[in-house]
Amino acid sequence: MIPKDLILATESVKGMDGFLSDKHRSVRRSVRSFCAREIAPIAKEIDQEALFPWAVVEKMGRLGYFGIQVPPQYSGAGLDTVSYIIIIEEVSRACASLGLCLSVHNSVAVYPILAFADEEQKKRWLPPLARGEKIGAFCLTEPNAGSDAAGIEATAIRNGDAYIVNANKVFVTNGGIADICLMFVRTDPSAGRKGISVVVAERGAPGFVVGELEDLCGVRSNPVNSIRLYDCNVPAHNLLGKEGMGLPIGLAALDAGRIGIAAQAVGIAQAAMDESVQYVKQRHQFGVSLGKHQMIQSMIADMSTQIDAARLMVYRAAVLRDAGKPISEAAAKAKLFASEVSTQVTDLAVQIHGGYGYSRAYPVERYYRDARVTRIYEGTSEIHRIVIARSVLGV
């Protein structure tokens, strides 16, 4: 049940990663070192200017970050889910916006293609996606549909060898830069939940319009835009799976996506923790460092404990996925808990930093803003509680 390359180390460790394999640690060392050199130094600026850092993203593409779990025959790295969450956590620790970009691209855009596309489609879409030459997006949310995915109004009407698609998708992560968009549309308006399908719309097609950039509170260097399709001709061979499979594809994608967002939440929390630990050692009040005050110690202890628990839940969901086990409940719990921990921990980090924590001079205000959305996207905390309760109660 546990993947072969997960080994239990015998010695107790501070880093709580005794069960990671040498390969996972190699992945983490490599990504951590890349993030420290290439991403962390620009994270503040790209957040404040709401810039998408193409130069760094191209390097990430060359290193394989956009095809983490894509098999080598489609130009991917062929790594497992544990490696995937390690990468998302590390990148998010440096910059939550890029962590989000990677998580959405790898899980809700690339994974459904891997799982549901036919061979011709895989050969067409996966290699450029895996190399980061094309960016993927997942277009579900509409002005009147989000948590209620069955309420979508976008339509795709079959016309010969194509679908005529009309859609108004909002809050599309990677929306401003995405080339390959999984569009959730109604192919059969009379069939309710079973009338929803996924068609892949490619940027540049006539009628494909990138709408306005959302002016968001956090994750500001991810171009979250609306995407509108006006009588857009999408070839019929861009249908993913079969007509009517939209919701099962969406739910499978979101299970994978939730593990990624949970890892992103842990990464943000860890960054806030790292910053706080450094700060309480430096800052002196009442003649001693902040870290000598018991109320601060209590905060640090809670933060560290919460992060450990959240990370373990994320690892569990990843290990289950690698073992081919059902993950809906574990992924929902990991996402719910990690996102709530992330907002609590970043809130405490601001509190520990006092006035400086509220200032843009220090990075904790960014972590605080970035963490908040993890409780909203890829399923709100409330939706996750419903998923978990239904699973536990069997209703």
Next chain:
Amino acid sequence: MKRHIIACIKSVMLEAPSGRAVRTSETCDLNPFDRPSLAVALHLRQVLKGTVTAVSMGPDACGFVLRDALAMGADRGILLSDPAFAGSDTLATTAVLAAAVKKLAPFDVLLFGTRTSDSDTGQVGPQTAVLLNLPMVTDARFIETGPLGLRVSRSADGFFETFDLSFPAALTIHPASVEPADPGLSGIAAAYDTARVEKWTLKDLGLTARQVGSMGSPTRVVSLTRVKRERKCEMISGAAEEQAEVLLQKLIKTGAVGQ
């Protein structure tokens, strides 16, 4: 002609939980000073059309540094591991490395980092070169092909020295000589999934237990203590000339400048 480049690398300790040195991939990492030397090896392979062999002495648990080297692009990784090697000082380590390099002959370039981030002696590279009777340039900053083989420049006391070296030659690589290269995820996956790290023991190297480990090491570590670095701020007053004179006398007294 294909050139054979050998890079000697080390797994260094990052932390010693409860003061005990347990070497695993958690407590160790590839010596950061060996990354540039691996990058130079890979660059030379491209320029000279050759192959790169990475060699490391350490316990089995540290074989992962060779996987890191393979992930970066090395063609072959060899772990020199034997219980008899435990407790080796730099001289015994040199004996083991030199034996391995001889076994890997013919070779053209032998590369080392300038030092290690844990024990930090900087002795192993030069000592190995001496034992193998190889010309060596330490702290090599610029490495290119030259009329004899390699043309290597290094900075010494504020000026540059340039050497023409014929093959085989040994170098220690200055950390700033090259941009650090990141192993790609595919490289890491291949290094663990398909590549093989070879293991050579005392017997494979044709050495005896007396030449290596604590028996082959004249150095005795009596104890280890944490060095506390304390800073002291002292204000000097008076006219600028007086201040300069007082400062100069203090620097002379502490040995920071010569008289």
